[in-house]
Amino acid sequence: MTSSSSSSYRFFARWAGISYRYAIWIILLILVVVTLGAFYIVNNLGVHTDTTDMLSEDVPFRANHIRYLQSFPQYEDTLLLVLDAPTPEQAHIAAKRFTRYLQDDVAQFPSTYYLTGEPFFEQNGLFYKDLSELSRITDYLAAAQPLVARLADNPNLFTFSSVLTDAVEELRKGRKLELEPVFSGISATLDARLAGKSRALSWQALLGGEEQKDTYQELIIVQPKLDYSQVFAAEGPIDAIRTTAKGMGFAPDATEKLRITGEVALAHDELNSAMHGAQDAGLLALIMVAVVLLIAFRSAGAIFTIIVSLLLGLLLTAAFATVAVGHLNLISIAFAVLYIGLGVDFAIHFLLRLEEIRKPDQTVPEAVYKTGGDMGQSLLICALTTAIGFYAFMPTTYRGVAELGLISGTGMLISFLITVTMIPALQRFFPIHIKKSSRSVRSINKILDLPRRSRKLVYSVTIIAVLASILALPHIKFDYNLLNLNNPHAESVQxxxxxxxxxxxxxxxxxxxxxxxxxxxxxxxxxxxxxxxKRVISILDLVPEEQEEKSLLIEEMAMILGPVSFSTTAFLIPSPHTVSEQRMALDQLRTALNQFVTENPEHMSVLPARALEGSLASLIAKLDKPVLESGEAKEQLLFTVNNDLLSLLPGSIHRLQLALEAQPFEQExxxxxxxxxxxxxxxxxxxxxxxxxxxxxxxxxxxxxxxxxxxxxxxxxVPVISLEAGEAVVDAFFHAFSLALIGVILTIWIMLRSAASTLLVLIPLLLAALLTGAGTVFMGLSFNFANIIALPLLLGIGIDSSLHMVYRSRNTGVGYENLLHTSTARAIFFSALTTLAGFGSLIFSIHQGTSSMGQLLTIGLLLTLVCVLIILPILLQSASDKREITAS
Known part of the structure; x- marks a missing residue:
């Protein structure tokens, strides 16, 4: 047992007594220091959201990436804009429009690359196709040339229907024409219009003999100017792009759509989802923690004391971070979460011990003095061991975690100082109530007493759980995919x-x-x-092979197409043909298709021809409906159909003619x-x-x-960085935990001066770590770049809880039953509940990394609670029984 005359008891008892006696001056001094620290934080603390800076430049894969960015700086911090449209022509036009806007705003977008829209590739694009593909395009162009030539003279629905009718008649006569893509494309366009939607016919796809897809994409690579002094470094450029896109008509429900992704957008959305998720979870956590503290103390003064102590310690830790590091990163910003989770434990243990000590005939100063003496050394040991656990991360190559270790380790020492100084001082104004046996205390004692009657069962279950965990450990996984940390519903992620x-x-x-x-x-x-x-591309591939052979095919295409030209105003004037004439032309085409399908049921074009016949029948039926009795309504319907079918033809022919002027070239x-x-x-x-x-x-x-x-x-x-960074993180945490475990063992042994007590402290910690690892396997939860940060917190909680139990048992001599009825066991129980309430709420975050952190913390805390409050007391009782037998 600890004597009240021991040096450590007297030191901490006097410390608490002085804090109480000079409470006003102590509080004022701390408030002045915190206020000055807050001003220093506001003016000097920065936030670095660049995740690459979290890894040491000496790591080989990081050095390789730095060299790559030095050689090709235009690929650093880029946005990838994805333009979607129903046709390749529309996607190309939209991408060209948006590229011009980006290139005009060099201040905000220093580099913009739209490779498909480069004039060089527009002119020489045919050289990058295979000979077989060029031959197919030549054949389709030869078949389509009469149609194109007649439409150039009269680009209207009547001419289009008439020419297509002639083509179907040629099919009936046995001529070999590949019209499947034409039939399918026209049918899909008409069906969309009849459904009230717009789906233009792609002539680029038709002339290439391709089936028109539902959606085509164009990609634009943009390097925005980022402001890393802001939390959301890319907010300005991303907002500018969205605003301009909306002004250009690129809306989610429009024909052309613009979506933003790429490393910058992904990082922006990840930070956004993480912060919003933390805000929502924080509000829920605040309510739940307040409820747990209210149950534990039933005193507003005690809750106020704990919250004030936490806030003051948190601000002092942030001030230290500002002085020692100067900035926070996406990893070290978690110091606040870790501080609250561990700092609240110190405060709860101190106040519950004070409540237990205080008797009706005892004054507050006497109770504070005795509590300081009883709790000072155990809290110091907990602070030291937890700090060592954090400091062990400092030598790692993972800079983000190294900075977290420095800040959080020092935060634990600050939390200890605030607890043994501020809490006694606040007792002057918010004294703890004299302890009364409450229903909640009796209920908790009953729960904690349950394992005592089944010691063999506890041992058996523990052994089985350990064996199962050992078998599960090889199946622990680390998720290297950074996308899996983000909000799965974010546009950039999808x-x-x-x-x-x-x-x-x-x-x-x-x-x-x-x-x-x-x-x-x-x-x-x-x-x-x-x-x-799949494929490998280099600068050598930019000079295509077989250019001479391809050039001959390109020249043949140019001769086939001939000097076709379209009037720029042809599509703006009404059709010279009446509604009746256009309807008749459509009906003639429908009749021709019907006859073809009837006469050639086995022909390869039957299915698309039948589909087109049905679409034409629906269009004609709509023209004949009474609702369209007015001539203007019918003309408008036919005008929109005309535009759907023919509006993209002039642009497609113009781009084709430009490509047909291509000549063989070399790399120069x-x-x-x-x-x-x-x-x-x-x-x-x-x-x-x-x-x-x-x-x-x-x-x-x-x-x-x-x-x-x-x-x-x-x-x-990115693939290399994701994999290597993941392995670097795992390696860093492995070495850090090895160092931490050695440091913790030495510290506990030096402070307790007992190998047996040291072993008893470590057993629950190691058991909880083993069971937590197995728990992630059974629940299908992988470690990742986010939730691995929870491990130091679990390490700290496990050490602190186990230390408090062993220290109380050793230095007060209480047995199993009495130990579980002490304030120490209740403090461990309520500390775990507050941490569970605080960080378990993270499960509901929209940020998947934060959510997985909440899941891991919940699993780990529950298992730690089981190991400390069920298994450890039984071990302590068994050790006590052996000592009694030996003594007798």
Whole structure:
């Protein structure tokens, strides 16, 4: 037992007594210091949201990425704009319009790349197609040329229907014409119009012999100017893009849509969802914590004392962070969460012990003096061990966690100082009530007493749980996918995941830097044979092969098309044909299709022809309905159908004519705006390696990265960074926990001076860690970049709770039953409840990383509570029984 005459008892007892005696001056001094600290925080504390700065530049993969960004700075901090439209022509036009806006605002958008819209690629695009594809386009163009030529003279619905009727008649006569894409495209366009929607007919798809898809996309890469002094560094550029897009008509329900994704947008949405999720969870946590404290103390003064102490300690810790580090990052900002979770434990233990000590015939100063002596050393040991656990993260290469360790470790020492100083001082004004046996206390004691009657059962269940946990440990997973941390409903996340599904042009690809052209050939050849690689692109691929053969086909296309031209006003004037004439032309086409389908039931064009016949029948039926009796209504319907079918034809022909002027070229002909994307400013070359799988899956990501790294160890890019950063984090936490465990063991042994007591403190901690790891496996919860931050908190809570129990048992000599009826057990119970209430609410956050942190904390805290309040007391009782047997 601890004697009231021991030096540590007297030291902390006097400390508490002085704080109480000079309460006004102590409180004023602390308030002055905190106020000055608050002013210093406001004027000097910055926030760094750039996640790459959290990793040491000495780590190889980080060094590779830095070199890549130095060679190609235009790829750093980019937005990816996705323009969706029902046709490739409309998507191209919309992307060109928006690119012009971005390029005009150089101050806010220094770099903009719309590669498909580059004049060089618009003119030479046909050279990048295969010979077989060019041959197919030549055939389709030859078949479509009569239609195009007649429409150039009379671009209206009557001419279009008449020419198509002639084509169907040729099909009936046995001529081989591939009209399936034409029939399908027209049918889909008419069906959309009849449903009240607009779906223009893509002539680019028709002339290429392709089936028109529902949606086409164009991608624009933008490098915005970011302001890292602001929490939301990209808010300005993103808001400007959205405002301009809305002004241009790119709305979610419009024909053309613009969506924003890319690394900057993903980081912006992640921070936004994390902060909003924390706000919502914080409000819920505040209410729940207040309820738990009210149940524990039934005193507004006690609750006020705890909250004031927490706020003062939190501000002092933030002031230290400002002085020592100067900024917070997305990892170290969690110090507040960790401080509240652990700091409230110190306050609860002190006040509940004070409540237990205070007797009716005892004055408040005497109770405060005795509580300071009883609790001072145990709180100091808890503060030291928890601080050491945090400080162990400082030597790691994960800078974000290292800064968190420094701030939170010092925060634990600050929390100790505030607890043993401020709480006794506040007792002068808000004294704790004299302890009364309450229903809640009796209920808690009954709950804690239950395991005492089934000691063998507890041992058996514990052994089974340990064995099961050991078997489950190899299945613990770390989720390297940064997308899985974000709000799954955010536009940037959904758009990015959609792009990842297309392995042909995945935004997550690997970049390899080489020094000369010969290396490009060698490395590209090795990479292309890997099954994990879909395609490899370098500057050499910008000069297509077989240009002479392709040039001959392009010249043939130009001769087939001829000098076709369209009047710019042709589509603005009403049709020269009457409604009756246009209806008749449509009906003739429908009749021709019906005859073709009847006569050739096995023909490959039957299904699209039947679909088009049905669409024409519906259109004609609508024209004949009484609701459209007025001639103007019928003319308007036919005018919109005319535009749907023919409005994109002139632009498509113009772009085709431009492409037909292409001539063979060499690498020297590539424009600087293109070569700078592949040939860096320090004379290095970039090779882009695309995956054959959707690397949104962790296993696919690992396969892809490791396969490429075997050939090019210096490879970089988001896939490499995600995998390597994840492994770096796991490695950092493993080494940090190893150091922390060693430091904690030494500290406990030095302070308690007993190997047996040290072992008893560690057993619940190790048991809880083992069971928590297994719990994540059984619940399908993976560790990730966010929830792994919860581990220091669980470590601190586990150490503190176990220490308090062992210290109370050892230094007061209470047995199993009495130990569970003390303020120590109740303090552990209520501390766990407040932490559960506070951080369990994180489960409801829209940010998946924060939500997973809440899940992990809930699992870990519940298991820690079981180990400390059920298993540890039984171990203490067994150890006590052995000592009694030995003594007898």
């Amino acid at each position: 758009t990015f995941q959609e792009l990842l599904e297309d392995a042909e042009d995945s935004p997550w690809h690997i970049n390899v830097l080489v020094d000369d052209v010969q290396q490009i050939r060698e490395i590209a050849q090795q990479l292309r044979i890997l099954p994990e690689v 002909a590539l424009p600087a705006s293109v070569t700078e994307l592949w040939h860096g400013n320090d004379d290095v070359y970039r090779i882009a390696v695309y995956p054959s799988e959707n690397i949104n899956d962790n296993d696919a990501l690992r396969r892809f990265v490791r396969a490429v790294q075997k050939i090019t160890p210096n490879a970089t890019g």
